[in-house]
Amino acid sequence: MTFFAGAAVRRADAARTNSVLAFDADADGAATVVYDKQHLWHAGERSLFTPGRCGTVLPVGGWELGLGICYDMSFPEHGRAAALAGAHAYVCPCAFAAGNEHRAAVYLAARALENTVYAFFVNAAGGPRHRPCGAGTAVYGPDGTRVARAATAREEIVLADLDPGELGRVREFLHMLDECRTSLARPAVPDGDAVRTPDETALRRMPRDDPTTAAQLPVADRRGAAGA
Numbered sequence: 001m002t003f004f005a006g007a008a009v010r011r012a013d014a015a016r017t018n019s020v021l022a023f024d025a026d027a028d029g030a031a032t033v034v035y036d037k038q039h040l041w042h043a044g045e046r047s048l049f050t051p052g053r054c055g056t057v058l059p060v061g062g063w064e065l066g067l068g069i070c071y072d073m074s075f076p077e078h079g080r081a082a083a084l085a086g087a088h089a090y091v092c093p094c095a096f097a098a099g100n101e102h103r104a105a106v107y108l109a110a111r112a113l114e115n116t117v118y119a120f121f122v123n124a125a126g127g128p129r130h131r132p133c134g135a136g137t138a139v140y141g142p143d144g145t146r147v148a149r150a151a152t153a154r155e156e157i158v159l160a161d162l163d164p165g166e167l168g169r170v171r172e173f174l175h176m177l178d179e180c181r182t183s184l185a186r187p188a189v190p191d192g193d194a195v196r197t198p199d200e201t202a203l204r205r206m207p208r209d210d211p212t213t214a215a216q217l218p219v220a221d222r223r224g225a226a227g228a
Contacts, residue, residue, distance in 0.1 A: 113144030
């Protein structure tokens with residue numbers, strides 16, 4: 001069993017990152033930093049943290065999980081890069097302020113639908129008086145429909161069954177990953193000028209824990225996904 005937690009991490013070079021830690025229950029609770037937030041929210045967060053340099057796809061129990069943190073979900077290319085790298089689900093732990101949950105609902109439903117993956121909005125509850133978080137954790141299916149949701153304004157455990165067969169059924173009808181033209185995401189520039197590939201399209205693949213099980217899950221056709 002694997003647990004995730006958010007934490008501020010100080011790196012060996014003294015840089016601080018807003019990160020996701022994974023705890024493996026089968027390894028005496030050993031923690032590993034598996035992802036650093038790439039999109040930092042406004043000047044306050046940018047003054048505290050260094051943005052992450054690449055995305056992450058993490059194998060857990062035969063599923064490939066693309067990871068994001070809060071504001072990352074606002075950028076379609078972030079979730080798309082994970083999906084093109086083989087993610088079956090996009091998991092975003094968050095601290096969305098109360099009253100803004102409607103934005104997260106739009107973002108995560110869209111990330112799920114456009115990438116035909118499951119998507120998780122995992123939001124905090126409570127917090128400082130001047131900026132409490134509104135909870136409302138939710139899970140979206142690969143067709144963008146909401147499959148589970150917590151009540152707002154209080155802590156709650158949300159359980160959802162993820163069906164690999166549903167991924168396959170949705171992808172038989174919706175072909176966005178197969179037909180994605182990644183070149184269209186790059187700006188048009190004059191001949192001879194450099195085209196900068198966004199940092200969020202670089203991904204780190206963590207070691208696979210169960211290749212036999214993972215191979216049974218549908219994976220997107222990665223034609224045209226170079227650099228994603």
